[in-house]
Amino acid sequence: MPGYSHPCRYCGKLVPPEARVCPFCGKINPVGPLRCPRCRSPIRPDYIVCSSCGLSLRIACPACGEETFFGDYCEKCGKRLVVICPNPKCKTEQPPIGDKCIKCGKPLK
Numbered sequence: 001m002p003g004y005s006h007p008c009r010y011c012g013k014l015v016p017p018e019a020r021v022c023p024f025c026g027k028i029n030p031v032g033p034l035r036c037p038r039c040r041s042p043i044r045p046d047y048i049v050c051s052s053c054g055l056s057l058r059i060a061c062p063a064c065g066e067e068t069f070f071g072d073y074c075e076k077c078g079k080r081l082v083v084i085c086p087n088p089k090c091k092t093e094q095p096p097i098g099d100k101c102i103k104c105g106k107p108l109k
């Protein structure tokens, strides 16, 4: 249904269907399916692993340490589930999937 507004999954305000960022609350991917951080297949908040690649979708939040669904944001503290590579030449933002940077391969901790 192109052209119809959809409610943002975080703040509930109506945003354009193609919005990549909610203009009201600033969160990414406000509408449309959540996607696996590794293979980008659609996932649901009641999944414990990705149905396509098997990635565990229950992770410890890098910000608060609580277990949360591996969506875009922590269910407990609301922080984005990303880590930034500590390599000063890289600094790639990435989902906390593994121990190594997806770009430069350096350890993330």
Ligand SMILES: [Zn+2]
Pocket (backbone or CB within 6 Å): 008, 009, 010, 011, 012, 013, 022, 023, 024, 025, 026, 027, 030
């Ligand atoms: Zn919003």
Ligand SMILES: [Zn+2]
Pocket (backbone or CB within 6 Å): 036, 037, 038, 039, 040, 041, 050, 051, 052, 053, 054, 055
């Ligand atoms: Zn996946």
Ligand SMILES: [Zn+2]
Pocket (backbone or CB within 6 Å): 061, 062, 063, 064, 065, 066, 068, 074, 075, 076, 077, 078, 079
């Ligand atoms: Zn958290």
Ligand SMILES: [Zn+2]
Pocket (backbone or CB within 6 Å): 085, 086, 087, 090, 091, 092, 101, 102, 103, 104, 105, 106
């Ligand atoms: Zn890196």
